[in-house]
Amino acid sequence: MTEDVVPVMRIGDTLLVALQGDLDDTTVMAIEDQLTREIADTAASGMLIDVSRLSVVDTFIARVLARIVAMVRLLGAQAAVVGIQPAVAITLVELGVPMGHLDTALNAEQGLALLERLRRNDTGAGWL
Numbered sequence: 001m002t003e004d005v006v007p008v009m010r011i012g013d014t015l016l017v018a019l020q021g022d023l024d025d026t027t028v029m030a031i032e033d034q035l036t037r038e039i040a041d042t043a044a045s046g047m048l049i050d051v052s053r054l055s056v057v058d059t060f061i062a063r064v065l066a067r068i069v070a071m072v073r074l075l076g077a078q079a080a081v082v083g084i085q086p087a088v089a090i091t092l093v094e095l096g097v098p099m100g101h102l103d104t105a106l107n108a109e110q111g112l113a114l115l116e117r118l119r120r121n122d123t124g125a126g127w128l
Contacts, residue, residue, distance in 0.1 A: 014115055017031075017035060023061060039075045049082065052084075082111035
C-alpha cells in the first residue's frame with residue numbers, strides 16, 4: 001500500500017486536499033498518485049485542491065495540477081483549484097503557464113459552490 005503524502009478530508013461527496021510547504025518534484029508526483037487513487041477508491045463526485053498555503057508554484061507543479069484535474073475528470077468527478085495567492089497568480093501569468101482550462105475559485109467555500117454548479121451542468125455525455 002502506498003503511503004499518503006497529504007491528508008484528504010471528505011465534505012459530503014467532495015474531497016478536500018490542502019497542499020502546503022515547499023513541494024519537490026518527487027512529492028508532487030506522489031500527491032498526483034494519491035489523489036487519483038482517493039477519487040477512485042471513494043467514488044467522490046468532486047475534489048477541491050487548496051493551494052492557498054503554497055508560496056511558490058512553478059511550471060512543473062502547475063502542469064501536475066492540470067494533470068490531476070484532468071485525471072479526476074476522467075475518473076468521473078469534477079475538480080477545482082482553490083486559494084491561488086495573488087503572487088502565485090502573477091507568477092503563473094508572467095511565466096505564460098496556461099491555466100485557463102482549470103476551474104478555480106478564491107476559497108474552499110466558493111469552490112464547493114463551483115463544483116455544485118459544474119455537477120448540475122454536467123450532461124454525463126463523457127467520451128461516447
